[in-house]
Amino acid sequence: MTVRRGNTRASILEASVDLFGSRGFAATSLDDIAGRVGVAKQTLLYWFPSKDELLDAVLEQTALELAAVIEAAVRAAADAPLARIEAVVKAVFRPAVRRPALLGLVREVSRLSPAHAERLTMQVQPFVRRATDYLREQMDAGMLRRADPGLVIALAYATVTGIATEPEALRAVEWPVTAIGLRRLRNELIAFVLAALRP
Amino acid sequence: MTVRRGNTRASILEASVDLFGSRGFAATSLDDIAGRVGVAKQTLLYWFPSKDELLDAVLEQTALELAAVIEAAVRAAADAPLARIEAVVKAVFRPAVRRPALLGLVREVSRLSPAHAERLTMQVQPFVRRATDYLREQMDAGMLRRADPGLVIALAYATVTGIATEPEALRAVEWPVTAIGLRRLRNELIAFVLAALRP
DNA sequence: CTGTCTGTCTACCAGGTGGTAGACAAACCT
Protein backbone atom coordinates (compact mmCIF):
# COMPACT_ATOMS: atom_id res chain seq x y z
CA MET A 1 0.00 0.00 0.00
CA THR A 2 2.95 2.27 0.43
CA VAL A 3 3.87 2.57 -3.20
CA ARG A 4 0.95 3.30 -5.47
CA ARG A 5 0.72 2.76 -9.12
CA GLY A 6 1.77 5.63 -11.29
CA ASN A 7 -1.53 7.44 -11.30
CA THR A 8 -0.95 9.49 -8.15
CA ARG A 9 0.22 12.58 -9.94
CA ALA A 10 -2.68 12.43 -12.34
CA SER A 11 -5.16 11.95 -9.49
CA ILE A 12 -3.77 14.96 -7.68
CA LEU A 13 -4.03 17.04 -10.80
CA GLU A 14 -7.58 15.95 -11.42
CA ALA A 15 -8.70 16.66 -7.87
CA SER A 16 -6.96 20.03 -8.00
CA VAL A 17 -8.76 21.01 -11.17
CA ASP A 18 -12.02 20.09 -9.49
CA LEU A 19 -11.41 21.88 -6.22
CA PHE A 20 -9.62 24.95 -7.54
CA GLY A 21 -12.40 25.18 -10.07
CA SER A 22 -15.31 24.79 -7.72
CA ARG A 23 -14.05 26.59 -4.62
CA GLY A 24 -11.34 28.77 -6.03
CA PHE A 25 -7.61 28.69 -5.49
CA ALA A 26 -7.33 30.73 -2.32
CA ALA A 27 -10.18 28.88 -0.63
CA THR A 28 -8.77 25.43 -1.34
CA SER A 29 -6.15 24.07 1.01
CA LEU A 30 -3.60 21.41 0.24
CA ASP A 31 -5.25 19.26 2.88
CA ASP A 32 -8.53 19.52 1.00
CA ILE A 33 -6.92 18.19 -2.14
CA ALA A 34 -4.99 15.51 -0.31
CA GLY A 35 -8.15 14.39 1.43
CA ARG A 36 -10.00 14.13 -1.84
CA VAL A 37 -7.23 12.07 -3.40
CA GLY A 38 -6.91 9.94 -0.30
CA VAL A 39 -3.28 10.71 0.25
CA ALA A 40 -1.17 12.69 2.69
CA LYS A 41 -0.52 16.34 2.06
CA GLN A 42 3.18 15.67 1.82
CA THR A 43 2.61 13.43 -1.13
CA LEU A 44 1.22 16.45 -2.91
CA LEU A 45 4.34 18.39 -2.09
CA TYR A 46 6.41 15.52 -3.33
CA TRP A 47 4.84 15.76 -6.77
CA PHE A 48 4.46 19.51 -6.91
CA PRO A 49 7.00 21.57 -5.00
CA SER A 50 4.48 24.19 -3.92
CA LYS A 51 0.85 25.16 -4.15
CA ASP A 52 1.76 27.75 -6.75
CA GLU A 53 3.38 25.24 -9.05
CA LEU A 54 0.43 22.96 -8.59
CA LEU A 55 -1.76 25.79 -9.83
CA ASP A 56 0.51 26.25 -12.81
CA ALA A 57 0.22 22.59 -13.64
CA VAL A 58 -3.55 22.74 -13.36
CA LEU A 59 -3.75 25.71 -15.68
CA GLU A 60 -1.34 24.23 -18.15
CA GLN A 61 -3.19 20.94 -18.34
CA THR A 62 -6.49 22.74 -18.80
CA ALA A 63 -5.04 24.82 -21.59
CA LEU A 64 -3.58 21.78 -23.28
CA GLU A 65 -6.86 19.91 -23.12
CA LEU A 66 -8.73 22.86 -24.54
CA ALA A 67 -6.17 23.24 -27.29
CA ALA A 68 -6.57 19.60 -28.24
CA VAL A 69 -10.35 19.96 -28.37
CA ILE A 70 -10.10 22.97 -30.64
CA GLU A 71 -7.57 21.32 -32.92
CA ALA A 72 -9.77 18.29 -33.29
CA ALA A 73 -12.83 20.41 -34.02
CA VAL A 74 -11.03 22.41 -36.67
CA ARG A 75 -9.68 19.30 -38.31
CA ALA A 76 -13.08 17.59 -38.31
CA ALA A 77 -15.02 20.56 -39.66
CA ALA A 78 -15.77 21.19 -43.29
CA ASP A 79 -13.61 23.61 -45.18
CA ALA A 80 -16.18 26.37 -45.50
CA PRO A 81 -15.28 29.23 -43.13
CA LEU A 82 -18.74 29.52 -41.61
CA ALA A 83 -18.81 25.82 -40.80
CA ARG A 84 -15.34 26.08 -39.30
CA ILE A 85 -16.31 29.00 -37.13
CA GLU A 86 -19.39 27.25 -35.90
CA ALA A 87 -17.34 24.17 -35.08
CA VAL A 88 -14.80 26.19 -33.10
CA VAL A 89 -17.43 28.05 -31.11
CA LYS A 90 -19.14 24.80 -30.25
CA ALA A 91 -15.83 23.22 -29.34
CA VAL A 92 -14.95 26.04 -26.98
CA PHE A 93 -18.41 26.09 -25.55
CA ARG A 94 -18.59 22.49 -24.50
CA PRO A 95 -15.74 22.38 -21.99
CA ALA A 96 -16.55 25.91 -20.88
CA VAL A 97 -20.03 24.79 -19.93
CA ARG A 98 -19.00 21.48 -18.45
CA ARG A 99 -16.49 23.17 -16.17
CA PRO A 100 -17.61 26.79 -15.95
CA ALA A 101 -15.69 27.09 -12.73
CA LEU A 102 -12.44 26.92 -14.63
CA LEU A 103 -13.24 30.24 -16.25
CA GLY A 104 -13.78 31.63 -12.79
CA LEU A 105 -10.43 30.21 -11.79
CA VAL A 106 -8.79 31.96 -14.70
CA ARG A 107 -10.27 35.24 -13.50
CA GLU A 108 -9.25 34.65 -9.93
CA VAL A 109 -5.74 33.79 -10.92
CA SER A 110 -5.28 36.75 -13.18
CA ARG A 111 -6.45 39.00 -10.38
CA LEU A 112 -4.25 37.32 -7.84
CA SER A 113 -0.99 36.92 -9.60
CA PRO A 114 0.23 38.72 -12.70
CA ALA A 115 2.92 36.08 -13.15
CA HIS A 116 0.42 33.28 -13.53
CA ALA A 117 -1.78 35.43 -15.69
CA GLU A 118 1.05 36.14 -18.07
CA ARG A 119 1.93 32.48 -18.47
CA LEU A 120 -1.73 31.79 -19.11
CA THR A 121 -2.05 34.50 -21.69
CA MET A 122 1.00 33.27 -23.51
CA GLN A 123 -0.65 29.91 -23.86
CA VAL A 124 -3.78 31.45 -25.29
CA GLN A 125 -1.95 33.89 -27.53
CA PRO A 126 -1.18 31.56 -30.45
CA PHE A 127 -4.81 30.58 -30.78
CA VAL A 128 -5.96 34.15 -30.83
CA ARG A 129 -3.38 35.00 -33.44
CA ARG A 130 -4.23 32.04 -35.63
CA ALA A 131 -7.91 32.87 -35.44
CA THR A 132 -7.22 36.49 -36.29
CA ASP A 133 -5.13 35.53 -39.27
CA TYR A 134 -7.70 33.06 -40.48
CA LEU A 135 -10.53 35.56 -40.28
CA ARG A 136 -8.57 38.24 -42.08
CA GLU A 137 -7.52 35.83 -44.76
CA GLN A 138 -11.08 34.66 -45.40
CA MET A 139 -12.31 38.22 -45.43
CA ASP A 140 -9.69 39.14 -47.98
CA ALA A 141 -10.85 36.21 -50.08
CA GLY A 142 -14.42 37.47 -49.87
CA MET A 143 -15.63 34.44 -47.97
CA LEU A 144 -16.63 36.48 -44.95
CA ARG A 145 -18.04 39.91 -44.53
CA ARG A 146 -15.30 42.42 -43.80
CA ALA A 147 -14.94 43.41 -40.17
CA ASP A 148 -12.24 43.96 -37.60
CA PRO A 149 -11.10 40.40 -36.84
CA GLY A 150 -9.88 41.34 -33.40
CA LEU A 151 -13.25 42.77 -32.56
CA VAL A 152 -15.02 39.69 -33.77
CA ILE A 153 -12.86 37.46 -31.62
CA ALA A 154 -13.10 39.63 -28.55
CA LEU A 155 -16.85 39.82 -28.85
CA ALA A 156 -17.19 36.10 -29.42
CA TYR A 157 -14.88 35.24 -26.54
CA ALA A 158 -16.66 37.58 -24.20
CA THR A 159 -20.03 36.21 -25.15
CA VAL A 160 -19.04 32.59 -24.87
CA THR A 161 -17.48 33.02 -21.45
CA GLY A 162 -20.30 35.24 -20.31
CA ILE A 163 -22.90 32.72 -21.32
CA ALA A 164 -20.99 29.77 -20.03
CA THR A 165 -20.45 31.27 -16.60
CA GLU A 166 -23.81 32.90 -16.23
CA PRO A 167 -25.68 30.11 -14.46
CA GLU A 168 -22.80 29.83 -12.04
CA ALA A 169 -22.63 33.54 -11.47
CA LEU A 170 -26.03 33.65 -9.83
CA ARG A 171 -27.23 30.17 -9.55
CA ALA A 172 -29.27 30.24 -6.40
CA VAL A 173 -32.76 31.11 -7.52
CA GLU A 174 -34.77 31.25 -10.67
CA TRP A 175 -32.81 32.97 -13.36
CA PRO A 176 -33.72 33.19 -16.99
CA VAL A 177 -30.81 31.25 -18.32
CA THR A 178 -31.53 28.30 -16.10
CA ALA A 179 -34.96 27.93 -17.58
CA ILE A 180 -33.87 28.65 -21.11
CA GLY A 181 -31.04 26.22 -21.26
CA LEU A 182 -27.51 26.74 -22.32
CA ARG A 183 -27.88 24.91 -25.58
CA ARG A 184 -30.43 27.37 -26.87
CA LEU A 185 -28.39 30.32 -25.69
CA ARG A 186 -25.42 28.88 -27.47
CA ASN A 187 -27.36 28.40 -30.67
CA GLU A 188 -28.62 31.97 -30.53
CA LEU A 189 -25.06 33.11 -30.11
CA ILE A 190 -23.83 31.05 -33.03
CA ALA A 191 -26.66 32.27 -35.19
CA PHE A 192 -25.68 35.82 -34.36
CA VAL A 193 -22.02 35.30 -35.05
CA LEU A 194 -22.69 33.60 -38.34
CA ALA A 195 -25.22 36.20 -39.42
CA ALA A 196 -22.74 38.93 -38.65
CA LEU A 197 -20.03 37.27 -40.70
CA ARG A 198 -21.97 35.98 -43.70
CA PRO A 199 -20.77 38.01 -46.70
CA MET B 1 -7.11 60.81 18.02
CA THR B 2 -8.85 57.96 19.70
CA VAL B 3 -12.34 58.81 18.60
CA ARG B 4 -12.65 59.42 14.88
CA ARG B 5 -15.41 61.20 13.12
CA GLY B 6 -18.21 59.09 11.87
CA ASN B 7 -16.63 58.05 8.60
CA THR B 8 -14.85 54.97 9.92
CA ARG B 9 -17.55 52.53 8.92
CA ALA B 10 -17.81 54.03 5.47
CA SER B 11 -14.03 53.91 5.03
CA ILE B 12 -13.95 50.26 6.01
CA LEU B 13 -16.71 49.49 3.55
CA GLU B 14 -14.99 51.34 0.76
CA ALA B 15 -11.65 49.63 1.35
CA SER B 16 -13.39 46.28 1.52
CA VAL B 17 -15.10 46.81 -1.81
CA ASP B 18 -11.72 47.65 -3.28
CA LEU B 19 -9.81 44.74 -1.82
CA PHE B 20 -12.46 42.06 -2.07
CA GLY B 21 -12.96 43.21 -5.62
CA SER B 22 -9.34 43.27 -6.69
CA ARG B 23 -7.92 40.31 -4.78
CA GLY B 24 -11.02 38.33 -4.01
CA PHE B 25 -12.68 37.55 -0.72
CA ALA B 26 -10.69 34.51 0.35
CA ALA B 27 -7.37 36.13 -0.49
CA THR B 28 -8.06 39.32 1.46
CA SER B 29 -7.41 39.27 5.19
CA LEU B 30 -8.96 41.54 7.75
CA ASP B 31 -5.49 42.87 8.44
CA ASP B 32 -5.19 43.87 4.80
CA ILE B 33 -8.35 45.92 5.03
CA ALA B 34 -7.46 47.39 8.39
CA GLY B 35 -4.05 48.38 7.05
CA ARG B 36 -5.61 50.10 4.05
CA VAL B 37 -8.01 52.05 6.24
CA GLY B 38 -5.28 52.87 8.73
CA VAL B 39 -7.05 51.33 11.67
CA ALA B 40 -6.66 48.28 13.88
CA LYS B 41 -8.23 45.02 12.84
CA GLN B 42 -10.37 45.06 15.96
CA THR B 43 -11.99 48.27 14.85
CA LEU B 44 -13.25 46.36 11.82
CA LEU B 45 -14.71 43.73 14.07
CA TYR B 46 -16.30 46.44 16.13
CA TRP B 47 -18.23 47.71 13.13
CA PHE B 48 -18.85 44.36 11.46
CA PRO B 49 -19.17 41.34 13.72
CA SER B 50 -17.41 38.99 11.31
CA LYS B 51 -15.72 38.84 7.94
CA ASP B 52 -18.80 37.19 6.52
CA GLU B 53 -21.09 40.00 7.56
CA LEU B 54 -18.61 42.48 6.17
CA LEU B 55 -18.91 40.69 2.86
CA ASP B 56 -22.66 40.88 3.07
CA ALA B 57 -22.47 44.60 3.67
CA VAL B 58 -20.13 45.03 0.71
CA LEU B 59 -22.44 43.12 -1.59
CA GLU B 60 -25.50 44.92 -0.38
CA GLN B 61 -23.95 48.33 -0.84
CA THR B 62 -22.80 47.43 -4.31
CA ALA B 63 -26.23 46.18 -5.24
CA LEU B 64 -27.85 49.33 -3.88
CA GLU B 65 -25.49 51.57 -5.81
CA LEU B 66 -26.11 49.67 -9.00
CA ALA B 67 -29.84 49.77 -8.44
CA ALA B 68 -29.70 53.54 -8.00
CA VAL B 69 -27.70 53.93 -11.21
CA ILE B 70 -30.21 51.89 -13.16
CA GLU B 71 -33.18 53.72 -11.68
CA ALA B 72 -31.66 57.05 -12.61
CA ALA B 73 -30.89 55.89 -16.12
CA VAL B 74 -34.39 54.63 -16.67
CA ARG B 75 -35.89 57.83 -15.36
CA ALA B 76 -33.64 60.03 -17.49
CA ALA B 77 -34.17 58.08 -20.72
CA ALA B 78 -36.75 58.89 -23.33
CA ASP B 79 -39.95 56.92 -23.36
CA ALA B 80 -39.24 54.94 -26.51
CA PRO B 81 -38.39 51.34 -25.61
CA LEU B 82 -35.27 51.17 -27.71
CA ALA B 83 -33.92 54.32 -26.10
CA ARG B 84 -34.73 52.94 -22.68
CA ILE B 85 -32.99 49.68 -23.37
CA GLU B 86 -29.91 51.45 -24.64
CA ALA B 87 -29.86 53.60 -21.54
CA VAL B 88 -30.10 50.63 -19.22
CA VAL B 89 -27.36 48.71 -20.99
CA LYS B 90 -25.10 51.73 -20.83
CA ALA B 91 -25.96 52.25 -17.18
CA VAL B 92 -25.10 48.70 -16.27
CA PHE B 93 -22.01 48.79 -18.37
CA ARG B 94 -20.37 51.79 -16.76
CA PRO B 95 -20.00 50.49 -13.21
CA ALA B 96 -19.31 47.00 -14.52
CA VAL B 97 -16.36 48.34 -16.46
CA ARG B 98 -15.14 50.69 -13.78
CA ARG B 99 -15.07 47.91 -11.21
CA PRO B 100 -14.93 44.70 -13.25
CA ALA B 101 -13.51 42.98 -10.20
CA LEU B 102 -16.86 43.21 -8.49
CA LEU B 103 -18.31 40.86 -11.06
CA GLY B 104 -15.51 38.48 -10.26
CA LEU B 105 -16.37 38.85 -6.61
CA VAL B 106 -19.96 37.93 -7.34
CA ARG B 107 -18.77 34.77 -9.05
CA GLU B 108 -16.38 33.89 -6.27
CA VAL B 109 -19.03 34.39 -3.65
CA SER B 110 -21.63 32.35 -5.43
CA ARG B 111 -19.13 29.51 -5.77
CA LEU B 112 -18.04 29.80 -2.16
CA SER B 113 -21.23 30.20 -0.28
CA PRO B 114 -24.73 29.39 -1.43
CA ALA B 115 -26.14 31.47 1.40
CA HIS B 116 -24.49 34.66 0.19
CA ALA B 117 -25.36 33.81 -3.37
CA GLU B 118 -29.00 33.47 -2.54
CA ARG B 119 -29.17 36.80 -0.79
CA LEU B 120 -27.45 38.33 -3.78
CA THR B 121 -29.82 36.77 -6.24
CA MET B 122 -32.79 37.96 -4.30
CA GLN B 123 -31.52 41.49 -4.63
CA VAL B 124 -31.14 41.11 -8.37
CA GLN B 125 -34.40 39.29 -8.86
CA PRO B 126 -36.77 42.29 -8.90
CA PHE B 127 -34.76 43.96 -11.61
CA VAL B 128 -34.79 40.90 -13.78
CA ARG B 129 -38.50 40.53 -13.31
CA ARG B 130 -39.22 44.15 -14.05
CA ALA B 131 -37.13 44.00 -17.18
CA THR B 132 -38.86 40.81 -18.30
CA ASP B 133 -42.27 42.34 -17.76
CA TYR B 134 -41.31 45.51 -19.55
CA LEU B 135 -40.00 43.66 -22.58
CA ARG B 136 -43.04 41.44 -22.84
CA GLU B 137 -45.36 44.38 -22.49
CA GLN B 138 -43.60 46.34 -25.22
CA MET B 139 -43.56 43.30 -27.46
CA ASP B 140 -47.29 42.85 -26.96
CA ALA B 141 -47.77 46.48 -27.90
CA GLY B 142 -45.80 45.92 -31.08
CA MET B 143 -43.04 48.27 -30.06
CA LEU B 144 -40.41 45.53 -30.05
CA ARG B 145 -39.91 42.50 -32.16
CA ARG B 146 -41.36 39.44 -30.49
CA ALA B 147 -38.84 37.20 -28.77
CA ASP B 148 -38.43 35.33 -25.53
CA PRO B 149 -37.83 38.13 -23.01
CA GLY B 150 -35.93 35.85 -20.68
CA LEU B 151 -33.61 34.88 -23.46
CA VAL B 152 -33.00 38.49 -24.40
CA ILE B 153 -32.11 39.38 -20.84
CA ALA B 154 -29.93 36.37 -20.28
CA LEU B 155 -28.04 37.00 -23.48
CA ALA B 156 -27.63 40.68 -22.75
CA TYR B 157 -26.50 40.05 -19.19
CA ALA B 158 -24.03 37.42 -20.27
CA THR B 159 -22.61 39.62 -22.96
CA VAL B 160 -22.29 42.68 -20.77
CA THR B 161 -20.51 40.83 -18.01
CA GLY B 162 -18.41 38.90 -20.46
CA ILE B 163 -17.27 42.05 -22.18
CA ALA B 164 -16.78 43.97 -18.98
CA THR B 165 -14.63 41.30 -17.40
CA GLU B 166 -12.71 40.28 -20.46
CA PRO B 167 -9.72 42.59 -20.12
CA GLU B 168 -9.39 41.51 -16.54
CA ALA B 169 -9.70 37.85 -17.37
CA LEU B 170 -6.50 37.84 -19.34
CA ARG B 171 -4.94 41.20 -18.97
CA ALA B 172 -1.27 40.43 -19.02
CA VAL B 173 -0.31 40.63 -22.64
CA GLU B 174 -1.68 41.91 -25.91
CA TRP B 175 -5.26 40.88 -26.29
CA PRO B 176 -7.67 42.13 -28.87
CA VAL B 177 -10.06 43.82 -26.53
CA THR B 178 -7.33 45.89 -24.97
CA ALA B 179 -6.48 47.39 -28.30
CA ILE B 180 -10.05 47.73 -29.43
CA GLY B 181 -11.36 49.48 -26.43
CA LEU B 182 -14.32 48.75 -24.31
CA ARG B 183 -16.35 51.64 -25.59
CA ARG B 184 -16.39 50.26 -29.09
CA LEU B 185 -17.18 46.77 -27.89
CA ARG B 186 -20.03 48.18 -25.89
CA ASN B 187 -21.38 50.06 -28.87
CA GLU B 188 -21.23 46.95 -31.01
CA LEU B 189 -23.14 45.11 -28.36
CA ILE B 190 -25.79 47.79 -28.10
CA ALA B 191 -26.14 47.91 -31.85
CA PHE B 192 -26.67 44.17 -31.88
CA VAL B 193 -29.22 44.21 -29.09
CA LEU B 194 -31.16 47.03 -30.67
CA ALA B 195 -31.06 45.46 -34.13
CA ALA B 196 -32.38 42.24 -32.70
CA LEU B 197 -35.25 43.97 -30.95
CA ARG B 198 -36.29 46.54 -33.54
CA PRO B 199 -39.74 45.50 -34.76
C1' DC C 1 -17.19 67.05 38.14
C1' DT C 2 -18.49 62.50 37.73
C1' DG C 3 -20.30 58.40 35.53
C1' DT C 4 -21.62 56.19 31.40
C1' DC C 5 -21.20 55.29 26.59
C1' DT C 6 -18.75 55.10 22.22
C1' DG C 7 -14.91 54.10 19.58
C1' DT C 8 -10.30 52.59 19.26
C1' DC C 9 -6.45 50.27 20.84
C1' DT C 10 -2.84 46.45 22.69
C1' DA C 11 -2.39 41.77 23.87
C1' DC C 12 -3.65 37.35 23.12
C1' DC C 13 -5.54 32.73 21.42
C1' DA C 14 -7.03 28.48 19.09
C1' DG C 15 -6.98 26.62 14.84
C1' DG C 16 -5.51 26.18 10.19
C1' DT C 17 -1.91 27.19 6.47
C1' DG C 18 1.94 26.05 3.37
C1' DG C 19 6.10 23.86 3.86
C1' DT C 20 10.31 20.92 6.00
C1' DA C 21 12.82 16.80 8.08
C1' DG C 22 13.36 12.52 8.13
C1' DA C 23 11.80 7.54 8.73
C1' DC C 24 10.61 3.72 6.00
C1' DA C 25 8.69 0.39 2.71
C1' DA C 26 8.42 -1.38 -1.81
C1' DA C 27 10.52 -1.76 -6.38
C1' DC C 28 14.19 -1.83 -9.31
C1' DC C 29 19.12 -2.72 -10.87
C1' DT C 30 22.75 -4.96 -11.03
Add this chain to the structure above:
DNA sequence: AGGTTTGTCTACCACCTGGTAGACAGACAG
Protein backbone atom coordinates in the same frame (compact mmCIF):
# COMPACT_ATOMS: atom_id res chain seq x y z
C1' DA D 1 21.66 -10.88 -2.51
C1' DG D 2 22.22 -5.78 -1.44
C1' DG D 3 22.34 -1.06 -2.43
C1' DT D 4 19.86 2.77 -4.58
C1' DT D 5 15.89 5.06 -6.04
C1' DT D 6 11.08 6.12 -5.78
C1' DG D 7 7.00 7.07 -3.40
C1' DT D 8 4.53 7.63 0.74
C1' DC D 9 4.05 8.47 5.44
C1' DT D 10 4.27 10.65 10.56
C1' DA D 11 5.76 14.41 13.11
C1' DC D 12 6.65 18.94 13.32
C1' DC D 13 7.15 24.13 12.65
C1' DA D 14 6.71 29.04 11.82
C1' DC D 15 3.36 31.86 10.46
C1' DC D 16 -1.00 33.81 9.52
C1' DT D 17 -6.08 33.74 10.13
C1' DG D 18 -10.47 35.28 12.15
C1' DG D 19 -11.98 36.32 16.54
C1' DT D 20 -11.97 37.49 21.93
C1' DA D 21 -10.88 40.09 26.38
C1' DG D 22 -10.21 43.89 28.30
C1' DA D 23 -7.83 48.49 28.99
C1' DC D 24 -8.43 53.22 27.99
C1' DA D 25 -9.35 57.85 26.05
C1' DG D 26 -12.55 61.21 24.66
C1' DA D 27 -17.62 62.80 24.35
C1' DC D 28 -21.57 63.71 26.52
C1' DA D 29 -25.37 63.90 30.11
C1' DG D 30 -26.66 65.03 34.76
